[in-house]
Amino acid sequence: MLIIGGGNAGVSLAGRLLRYHVKDVAVIEPRSRHLYQPLFSHIAGGTADAFEAVRLQSAVMPKGAVWIQDKATDVSTGTRTVLLESGSAVTYEHLVVCPGIQNDWTSIPGLKQAMEGPHGASNYEYELAPKAWKLFKDLTRGTVVFTQPPGPASCDGAAQKPMYLACDHWRRQGVLQDIKVVLAVSTPTIFGMDLIDEELNRKIAEYGIEVRYSTELAAVDPEGRTVELTNTVTGTSETLGYDVLHAVPPQSAPEWLKSTELPAAGSRGGFVEVDPVILRHPRFPSIWSLGDAASTLNSKSGAALRMQTKVLAKNLKAVLRGRKPTTTYNQYSACPFVVSRNTVVFSEFNDAYAPMPTIPGWDNLARERRLTYIAERILLPRVYWNLILRGRA
Numbered sequence: 001m002l003i004i005g006g007g008n009a010g011v012s013l014a015g016r017l018l019r020y021h022v023k024d025v026a027v028i029e030p031r032s033r034h035l036y037q038p039l040f041s042h043i044a045g046g047t048a049d050a051f052e053a054v055r056l057q058s059a060v061m062p063k064g065a066v067w068i069q070d071k072a073t074d075v076s077t078g079t080r081t082v083l084l085e086s087g088s089a090v091t092y093e094h095l096v097v098c099p100g101i102q103n104d105w106t107s108i109p110g111l112k113q114a115m116e117g118p119h120g121a122s123n124y125e126y127e128l129a130p131k132a133w134k135l136f137k138d139l140t141r142g143t144v145v146f147t148q149p150p151g152p153a154s155c156d157g158a159a160q161k162p163m164y165l166a167c168d169h170w171r172r173q174g175v176l177q178d179i180k181v182v183l184a185v186s187t188p189t190i191f192g193m194d195l196i197d198e199e200l201n202r203k204i205a206e207y208g209i210e211v212r213y214s215t216e217l218a219a220v221d222p223e224g225r226t227v228e229l230t231n232t233v234t235g236t237s238e239t240l241g242y243d244v245l246h247a248v249p250p251q252s253a254p255e256w257l258k259s260t261e262l263p264a265a266g267s268r269g270g271f272v273e274v275d276p277v278i279l280r281h282p283r284f285p286s287i288w289s290l291g292d293a294a295s296t297l298n299s300k301s302g303a304a305l306r307m308q309t310k311v312l313a314k315n316l317k318a319v320l321r322g323r324k325p326t327t328t329y330n331q332y333s334a335c336p337f338v339v340s341r342n343t344v345v346f347s348e349f350n351d352a353y354a355p356m357p358t359i360p361g362w363d364n365l366a367r368e369r370r371l372t373y374i375a376e377r378i379l380l381p382r383v384y385w386n387l388i389l390r391g392r393a
């Protein structure tokens with residue numbers, strides 16, 4: 001059993017497969033450190049330290065799994081082989097492809113340079129998140145522009161979290177009224193679910209945030225410190241000066257993956273083609289995929305892949321024992337919107353953005369609450385390191 005990618009999906013799947021007594025589990029993962037991405041938003045917003053989001057990869061790799069510290073560069077479905085950057089190759093009986101998503105910083109003119117300059121930051125890169133908090137913390141007046149790209153993206157709503165955290169900080173410092181906050185979102189509403197939109201719009205009004213709907217970042221001039229925003233409905237453009245730019249990049253499948261046989265012909269983003277319910281490749285039955293790299297229909301998130309891990313592990317176990325894969329993924333996803341330094345609005349939804357509350361019929365977690373902040377900020381990281389990565393949650 002070979003897994004490409006030892007991130008959230010790969011490690012938790014390896015842990016679960018070993019618990020199911022699947023033999024010969026190997027994970028290809030080039031990095032020496034494992035990152036817990038949901039904490040990046042807190043690092044950018046000043047409610048977590050950077051070290052909290054990192055562990056050694058060797059410490060999170062499940063006991064019994066073989067770690068191949070290398071990078072996959074191609075998959076040969078004919079010979080059932082994964083080619084590695086080092087020049088060697090690994091054969092597989094079954095292959096799970098989960099190398100995550102790629103941040104396309106160069107797809108918008110000037111964006112990469114702006115991030116490298118003194119006024120740009122992002123919670124979508126571990127190195128740029130502490131820089132965001134440094135910029136927010138010291139700001140007492142000026143204009144801050146936040147951007148959320150069109151999907152597919154990893155946990156789309158995470159683009160907004162540092163904004164709410166920063167606004168709450170500025171409000172506590174008594175400077176919020178001197179800071180113009182502009183958010184550009186590509187969607188016509190703030191999220192897309194009535195109840196969540198209602199909660200987020202209330203916070204947006206409270207903080208005095210100016211939202212540009214159906215709007216995308218078209219270009220950045222890092223020298224002149226301006227962004228060009230384009231409204232995708234009217235086609236009009238606006239040039240806006242900024243003191244701080246917090247940007248989230250457009251995203252797509254990792255480059256090497258796009259050029260394999262695994263995505264569907266002409267697919268958007270180049271993600272691995274899978275049956276979105278069974279999580280098996282429709283053309284190559286020995287290949288499976290989950291997490292951010294899979295072309296499932298749900299909004300990509302750790303919450304979604306936690307469900308997917310259970311489904312994929314059960315289906316794989318069934319196939320290895322000569323049975324049919326019958327466990328189905330119900331398209332659940334979730335996004336905890338951190339809307340202040342001690343509250344969260346917790347959205348749970350399916351691929352059509354219909355509510356999927358954990359407790360059916362009880363949508364109270366979708367209201368702004370302290371309880372969900374404690375769950376998201378304090379409990380969940382512990383559950384992640386100690387249970388999810390071990391395939392136990």
Ligand SMILES: Cc1cc2nc3c(=O)[nH]c(=O)nc-3n(C[C@H](O)[C@H](O)[C@H](O)COP(=O)(O)OP(=O)(O)OC[C@H]3O[C@@H](n4cnc5c(N)ncnc54)[C@H](O)[C@@H]3O)c2cc1C
Pocket residue numbers: 004005006007008009010028029030031036037038039040041070071072073098099100101123124154155158254256290291292293300301302303304305334335336
């Ligand atoms: C800022 C931010 C905030 C988020 N907040 C939340 C949240 O609050 N709640 C939530 O549920 N989700 C959240 N998410 C989403 C969640 O983190 C992802 O959905 C999840 O990490 C995806 O897991 P994955 O294993 O598919 O990808 P990753 O965790 O990114 O892991 C992919 C792994 O594959 C490895 N890899 C890459 N290329 C290769 C290769 N060629 N060969 C071998 N290995 C390779 C990488 O090194 C990496 O370790 C957030 C994401 C971000 C970026």
